[in-house]
Structure formats: structure tokens, C-alpha cells
Amino acid sequence: MPRRILLILAAVAGLLAQCESPCESIIPSLTTAIEIADPPEVPRASLEAVRIYRPIPRPPVFEIILGDRTHKLDWSQLVRMSAQAGNTEVDLVVRAQLDEIPLGETPPQVCLADVSVVRGADRAGMAITRYVENVVKTWCFTPYRSGVLYYRINLYGRRFTVSYADLVAPPGSEDIGVGDWTFRVTNRRQYQVRFSRGSIR
Amino acid sequence: MKVLRRTPNRKLIVFPLMDMFFILLVFYFLVEETSSPMGKTIGLPQATGMGIVHTVIQIVGEDRFLWLDQDAIEQSRTTSWSNFVQRATIDRGRLTEKINTLRESLAHPEAQMHRVLVRCPNMLGYGVVRSITDQLMRQSETEDQAARKLNVSVLGGSVTELASSHGQDDQGEYLQLTFP
Numbered sequence: 001m002p003r004r005i006l007l008i009l010a011a012v013a014g015l016l017a018q019c020e021s022p023c024e025s026i027i028p029s030l031t032t033a034i035e036i037a038d039p040p041e042v043p044r045a046s047l048e049a050v051r052i053y054r055p056i057p058r059p060p061v062f063e064i065i066l067g068d069r070t071h072k073l074d075w076s077q078l079v080r081m082s083a084q085a086g087n088t089e090v091d092l093v094v095r096a097q098l099d100e101i102p103l104g105e106t107p108p109q110v111c112l113a114d115v116s117v118v119r120g121a122d123r124a125g126m127a128i129t130r131y132v133e134n135v136v137k138t139w140c141f142t143p144y145r146s147g148v149l150y151y152r153i154n155l156y157g158r159r160f161t162v163s164y165a166d167l168v169a170p171p172g173s174e175d176i177g178v179g180d181w182t183f184r185v186t187n188r189r190q191y192q193v194r195f196s197r198g199s200i201r
Numbered sequence: 202m203k204v205l206r207r208t209p210n211r212k213l214i215v216f217p218l219m220d221m222f223f224i225l226l227v228f229y230f231l232v233e234e235t236s237s238p239m240g241k242t243i244g245l246p247q248a249t250g251m252g253i254v255h256t257v258i259q260i261v262g263e264d265r266f267l268w269l270d271q272d273a274i275e276q277s278r279t280t281s282w283s284n285f286v287q288r289a290t291i292d293r294g295r296l297t298e299k300i301n302t303l304r305e306s307l308a309h310p311e312a313q314m315h316r317v318l319v320r321c322p323n324m325l326g327y328g329v330v331r332s333i334t335d336q337l338m339r340q341s342e343t344e345d346q347a348a349r350k351l352n353v354s355v356l357g358g359s360v361t362e363l364a365s366s367h368g369q370d371d372q373g374e375y376l377q378l379t380f381p
Contacts, residue, residue, distance in 0.1 A: 003220075004216065004219065004220060004223075007220060007223035007224060007227065008223055010223070010227045011223045011226040011227050011230070014226070014227060014230030014231070015226075015230070017230070043252070043253035043254075043316065044252055044253070044316065044352075044354070045252040045253075045254050045316060045318040045354035045356070046250055046251060046252025047356065047380070048250060048251070048252075048379070048380060049250075049251055049252065049377060049378060049379040049380065050251070050252040050253065050254045050257065050318055050377070050378050051251060051252070051253050051254075051375040051376065051377045051378075052253075052254060052255065052256070052257065052269060052270060052271060052273065052274065052375060052376045052378070053253065053271070053372055053373050053374070053375045054271050054274050054373050054374045054375070055271060055373075
């Protein structure tokens with residue numbers, strides 16, 4: 001009989017605690033709580049309507065190792081200059097020398113020397129030739145190879161080709177290669193940057 | 202012969218039942234107080250309202266597709282929508298070229314996420330949609346970078362149900378496609 005009274009009292013106490021307590025008391029679980037973050041609100045397709053935005057145009061440029069003195073080859077400016085010169089079919093080949101690294105020296109980067117336009121200068125005009133030479137002179141590279149580099153800038157075909165066929169690795173050093181791939185720089189129009197093992201002279 | 206008779210003094214014993222009832226009641230209160238609330242409400246993204254995509258591929262027929270991207274903003278402005286749809290409809294070969302160009306541009310290390318919406322009329326089989334999504338998302342050693350940057354959604358609907366309008370807001374100029 002006392003056991004039954006105890007049970008009744010416990011039940012009544014529990015009932016009163018449920019009714020009267022203004023807030024819940026929760027005994028923390030022994031397991032670690034897992035925090036589930038809300039999915040981020042990213043733009044997505046919809047069932048009702050979609051919008052296609054025109055991207056904010058940025059001038060397409062080609063960058064090598066960016067430094068304080070590095071200039072970018074601004075394609076839009078080339079197009080403007082060629083339009084002013086009345087020749088939209090600019091096709092330049094630039095030759096540049098990457099000097100050999102002396103043994104025992106490992107500079108972080110080497111810049112191009114003896115930069116000159118070797119083809120197309122007569123048709124492109126002096127202004128474009130000077131502009132391209134001045135820009136290319138400021139490009140620097142990590143010194144894995146040395147030798148002669150060729151750049152071909154074809155405005156009509158919207159193509160920028162880098163030929164590294166004549167670059168050689170220093171003797172005794174590990175040659176990591178320079179890859180062989182092509183990609184497009186997309187900016188409303190498409191400009192193809194092609195890295196070529198073959199010569200473009 | 203043994204005759205069974207009802208004993209008049211047999212009673213229903215209710216006290217053990219009462220014990221069980223109170224034990225269960227106490228157990229219920231204890232469990233109720235110690236258990237933490239189950240589940241968590243997560244604000245799921247809504248698929249209604251205005252969506253933003255970069256490219257819409259509207260399937261017109263088995264071998265006819267409408268490719269709508271940023272270039273369509275300008276091209277559709279100068280002519281009526283029906284004329285634009287007629288002129289901009291391409292075949293399977295041209296669609297493959299456009300998909301390859303898109304994937305090449307997405308292989309660039311600095312390329313951003315690109316959202317593609319594929320719409321297919323209900324009368325066409327899902328195989329047509331699958332052929333396009335497979336082309337878009339195909340994996341290979343050199344192109345998996347592109348597949349990772351593609352977000353492809355599929356929706357039902359025909360080209361005749363597309364309504365277009367142009368506008369501009371703080372994000373720039375846009376072409377709006379509504380699916381009534």
C-alpha cells in the first residue's frame with residue numbers, strides 16, 4: 001500500500017510540474033549535438049521565371065607573373081588602336097629572350113630581354129608595335145627554362161599563341177615542363193589562348 | 202460428472218492495473234522532460250519566384266534546340282520573340298559545338314559557377330534531356346573541372362509557353378523568361 005501511495009504522489013507531482021513550470025527543463029543528451037547549417041541562398045533556377053543577366057564587361061588581358069612593373073596586354077586597347085590605324089587584321093609575332101640562369105643563382109623570376117616584333121610590324125604600324133613590345137618587356141617568368149619565346153597576337157582570329165618550342169631546361173635541373181593545353185578567355189566574345197610546342201615563326 | 206459453477210465471490214483485481222498505470226504515467230513524465238526536441242527546421246531554398254541562370258536550353262523538338270544565353274539579350278531585343286526563336290533555333294551538331302565551347306570556357310581556373318536550365322516539352326521522352334545533360338556533365342580527366350562548375354536543372358515546358366521580357370536592375374541588364 002505505501003508503494004502505491006508513493007506512485008500516485010510521484011504521478012501527481014509530475015503532472016503538477018508539467019502544468020505549473022513556465023519553462024521546460026531539458027537534461028542535455030550525452031551524444032554530441034550536430035549543427036546543421038541552413039543551405040546558403042545562392043542564385044538558382046526557378047519553376048516560375050528565370051533571368052539571364054549580361055555580365056559586367058571586363059577588358060580581357062593576359063597576365064604572366066603580376067608585379068608592380070608588370071603591364072597587361074589589353075586586348076580592347078589593341079582593337080581600338082588597330083581601328084584607329086585602319087587595319088583590323090593585326091597579326092604580330094614577338095620574339096623575346098629568356099636569359100639563362102647562371103649556375104648557383106636561383107632568382108625568383110626572370111624577365112624577358114631583347115623583345116622585338118619579328119613579323120607583322122609593317123602592317124600593324126609603329127604605335128601598336130611599340131605598345132606590344134613595351135608590354136611584353138615587363139613580363140616575368142619563374143626560371144625553369146631559358147631560350148627564345150615567341151608570342152603571336154592575332155586580332156582578326158582573336159588568338160594569342162605562346163610558343164615555347166625553343167625553351168630548354170638548364171642542364172642538371174629537373175624539367176617540370178610547361179604543359180600543353182588550350183583554353184578560351186571568355187568575356188562576351190571569346191579569345192583563344194593557345195600554348196604551342198611548335199614554332200610560330 | 203464435474204459441473205463448473207460460477208463462484209459468486211470472484212472479483213476483478215484492479216490494484217496491479219492501477220500500479221501499472223501510475224508507473225507508465227511516471228515514466229511518461231520523466232521521458233517527456235528529459236527528451237530533447239527532435240528535428241530542426243531548416244530553411245530550404247525556394248524554387249519559386251525569380252531564378253537566375255546563365256544559359257537556358259529549350260528543347261523545341263527531337264533535333265531542334267533553342268540556346269539562350271547572354272548573347273540572346275541583345276539579339277532578342279531588336280526583333281519579335283517569335284522571329285528570334287525561329288532564327289536562334291539550332292540543330293544537334295550546333296548544340297554540341299556550343300556545349301563544347303561552354304565546357305572549354307569553364308575549364309579556365311578562374312571560371313565561375315555556371316547555371317544551365319534545360320526545358321523539355323512533356324511530349325518528348327526523357328532520353329532527349331538525358332542526352333543533353335550527359336553532354337554537359339560528362340566526366341573526363343581533363344574536363345572534370347568544367348563539370349564541377351556546371352549546375353544543371355531540368356524543367357518541363359515547351360517553347361510556346363515561354364514569355365520573354367527585357368529589363369534592368371542593380372545587377373545589370375537582363376532577359377527574363379517566364380513559364381506560365
